[in-house]
Amino acid sequence: MMFLERIEVTWIGDCLADAKKIRLKARLPRDISEVFLYLNAVLDNGLYNHHGRTFTFNKExxxxxxxxEELTLTKALNTTDAFQVLDETKALINETYENKDRIAPNYKKRVKPNALQIYELLPKTNCRQCEEPTCLAFAAKLLQGQQNIENCGPLKEPANSGLWEALEELVEVLG
Ligand code: SF4
Structure with a gap:
């Protein structure tokens, strides 16, 4: 029997940073966290978070x-592209699991960012759309898991898509 038999898509929508691309959420029928350390060994662009029990990687x-027990995919070109990436991800997870006895687990993880690093990637307008008094307060709440980058309206403007992407990458370390 396969380790991961299917990936069940539960939601599809536009990417916030780039409306021409799509993102989706999917449910996994079992807990796959035991393969994260091995995926961290076989992929050189992976990002392992022990506390958050997450593993993030890029495919281009x-x-x-x-x-x-969940997966999210962002910046896929369209649904065909997304489903192909999901198939490849399933194959990667199964192959890694099958070979795990021959792979040395990699415990290396990204260092947690601080509030100032997060603040540097915010629009710094102190506009309060996020209902925080300042961007720095928003950064501190984001760090504590009490805010979400989607609540920063200016960050979703096309001119700030570079900031959005960099911030998204940074907060993924938080799990
Ligand atoms: S919505 Fe964004 S730009 Fe405005 S105060 Fe909050 S973090 Fe700063």
Whole structure:
């Protein structure tokens, strides 16, 4: 029997940073977190978070976030592209699991960012759309898991898509 038999898509929508691309959420029928350390060994662009129990990696410009029983994919070109990436991800997870006895687990993880690093990637307008008094307060809440980057309206403007992408990558380390 396969380790991961299917990836069940539960939601598809536009990417916030780039409306021409799509993102999706999917449910996994089992807890796959035991393969994260091995995926961290076989992929050189992976990002392992022990506390958050997440593993993130890129497939060219697309980003895949793995959680114990969930997966999100962002920046896919369209649904055909997304489903192909999901098939490849399933194959990668199964292959890694099958070979795990021959792979040395990699415990290396990204260092957690601080509030100032997050602040540097915010629009710094203190506009309060996020209902925080300042961008720095928003950064501190984001760090504590009490805010979400989607609540920063200016960050979703096309001119700030570069900031959005950099910030998205940074907060993924937080799990
Ligand atoms: S919505 Fe964004 S730009 Fe405005 S205060 Fe909050 S973090 Fe700063």
């Amino acid at each position: 410009f697309r980003r895949i976030n793995l959680y114990p």
